[in-house]
Amino acid sequence: MFNDIQQQLEEKIQAVCAADGIEPAELKWVSIPFAGEWGISTSFFQTAANEARAGRGGGKPVPQRAQEIAEQVRDRLGSVEGISRIEAVKGYLNVYFKTSDYARRVVDTVLVSGADFGRGPAKSERVMVEYAQPNTHHSFHIGHYRNTILGEALARLTEFAGFETIRASYPGDIGLGVITVMWIYDKFYKGQEPQDVHERGQWLLKLYVEATALLEKKENETPEETARREQYEAERREMYRRWDAGDPAVRELWRTTREWSLEELREILRMMDVKIDVWFYESEVDEPAKAIVEELIAKGIADDERPQGGAVIVKIDEKLGLKKEKYRTNVILRSDGTTLYLTKDLALAKVKFEQHHVDRSIYVVDVRQSMHLQQAFAILRLWGFPQAEKCFHLGYGFVSLPEGAMSARRGRVVLFKDVYDEAVRRVLAVESEKSPEMSDEQRRKVAEQIGLGALAYSMLAVDNNRDIVFDMDAALSFDGRTGPYIQNAYVRANSILK
Known part of the structure; x- marks a missing residue:
């Protein structure tokens, strides 16, 4: 916006220095922190240092000589249109704009540029922002909204800055919580689901709350209540086993009920004007995650303790050569052969880097996952992915209610x-x-x-x-x-x- 003024200043500075036999170093301008006036600043420290190395400058200390040059330039610059005053301070030349001219230029530039004012030039990096990812078989509450609006704001900023931006969602669509809703629906409520998209999504949350209450051990429960609760728990575990084994009926029930949640999520995102480009699902990375474990073992990154009845672990600090504990030892495959969130995040990162050619990956996840993600990034570095250096966690605080923390299990949420x-x-x-x-x-x-x-x-x-x-x-x-x-x-x- 002020390139013409900056160019005038540089030409005048060059002329002053040439007349005084000074060979100025390249001028580098920075904005002066706003304190009622706008301005730019450059220093003469490099010029003074160059003189000292060449045996010029009268043998004066660099700071003193830099200030001397700044004062010479200030005194002989003369007037420059649009500049209110020029100061020489500790080797810096501080140039302040006339407020009226500055405001006029800003307004004119904004009016000419329109919606493109401030837009960055196209950049070569491809950025993926991962957000808007509540678990399925629940309903979208105000905590999910904070995640989504932060992620969308960040995606719009990176896009406006000139980065090719991919919006990604990674809903958790499997796990015991999902099976819990499937179990109670199949046992007590099959065919009773509401038809409205939002009512149905909220109804799934109510089923989860009810199921949790049925499966939770209570004080002073009778033997009959204990037997019934244990029977329910056995049924739920059996459904999980059947899902894991790929039972067609259970998988169809899962797909149907999952779609109810996703329909509500897509509708809410439409209301928010959020357009997700890529959908990942936790269920899709479980098997690839197991293959990755074997790859990490083969590369010497992970230690396989299964022969001794243990798990597969990564001693991150040891592998990175760190003397002090930072990342600790991480399990990436349990002794029973099941994966963890960390394993799945590694599998997902590989998909991002290799299939979507992402250069920079941003994770919008609450602050509780900070260490988890730092551990994942460290393993990705050990694995050899250069993009690991450009993985970033945008954490955020919790959303609670005046009466306390939100709890889906208790039904204490604001939808x-x-x-x-x-x-x-x-x-x-x-x-x-x-x-x-x-x-x-x-x-x-x-x-x-x-x-x-x-x-x-x-x-x-x-x-x-x-x-x-x-x-x-x-x-x-x-x-x-x-x-x-x-x-x-x-x-x-x-x-x-x-």
């Missing part, structure tokens, strides 16, 4: 769809009074946009490392530092421009 519906309802109530001339369709569209803006801002305005105690009234407030306030300012600004 995104409920919050969204309430947001739209509140906006509609306001719009009906303020804009009675709007059609119902227009009013609904505006309410959805404002409601989503309120929710998005309530999450993005908080440092990702901080926990959030979700308060619906605060999140949906239209006063103060809120999404609706920003949207209203945008509408007013557009009205002025018209």
Whole structure:
């Protein structure tokens, strides 16, 4: 934006230095931290150092000579259009722009560039952002929303910066929690599922809560209750065994109920204007993960202790030659032959790097998984993937409720769809009074946009490392530092421009 001014300054500096017999080093400009004025700065330390090596500069210390040169240049630069003042400070030449000129240039540039203002040039790196990945057989709650809105914001930023960006989702679609819902549905509720996409997704969560209560040991339970609970547990474990063995009936039940969850997830992502490019599933990387274990053993990265009745482990610190414990020893295959989350993440990373040719992989996962992901990145380095150096974990804090932590097992969650519906309802109530001339369709569209803006801002305005105690009234407030306030300012600004 200010290349012309910078070029003028450099030409004048070159002329001053030439007249004084100074051979200036390459000028490198940096922005001055904003403190009421905008400016740029360059230093003469390299010039002074070059003089000292060449036996010039009067034998003065480099800092002193750098300041001397800066003062000479300042005194002889003369006026430059758009510059308010020039200072020589500790060997630096600080150049400040006239605020009025700076503002005019910024506004002119923004108006000319439009939506492309600030867009970065195309870059060669391909970035994959992994987010929006709740477990299936549950419903999408406000904690999932924080993950998704953070991931989408990051994906849009990397895309705007010029990176080819791939949005990826990795739902957990297998495990005991999934089997729990399948078991209770098959035993008590088969054929009773609601037809509405959101009602059905929320219904699966209710089944999970009920099943958990049935399978949980209770205080003072009678022998009959104990026997019934143990029978239920045996049935659940048997269903898991049948799923693992590939039983056609169980697999079909799994696919059907999984699709109910995925339908709700896709609909919520559509509401949020999130378009996932690649879908990975935990169930798809389980078998490849087992093959990877054998590869890591063959490469000498993993130690196989199965002959002694143990597991397959990776002594990361030892393999990296670290003297102090950092990553610890990790199990990548249990003694019973089952994989772990870590093993599956390694398998997924291999797919990302080899099939999708990803150069940089960003994981949007809560802070509890920080060590887990650092361990995965370390094993990927040992494995020889250069992309491991560009794997990054964007952690974020928990979303809890005023009454405590959210718990799917207890049914103590705030569902995104409920919050969204309430947001739209509140906006509609306001719009009906303020804009009675709007059609119902227009009013609904505006309410959805404002409601989503309120929710998005309530999450993005908080440092990702901080926990959030979700308060619906605060999140949906239209006063103060809120999404609706920003949207209203945008509408007013557009009205002025018209």
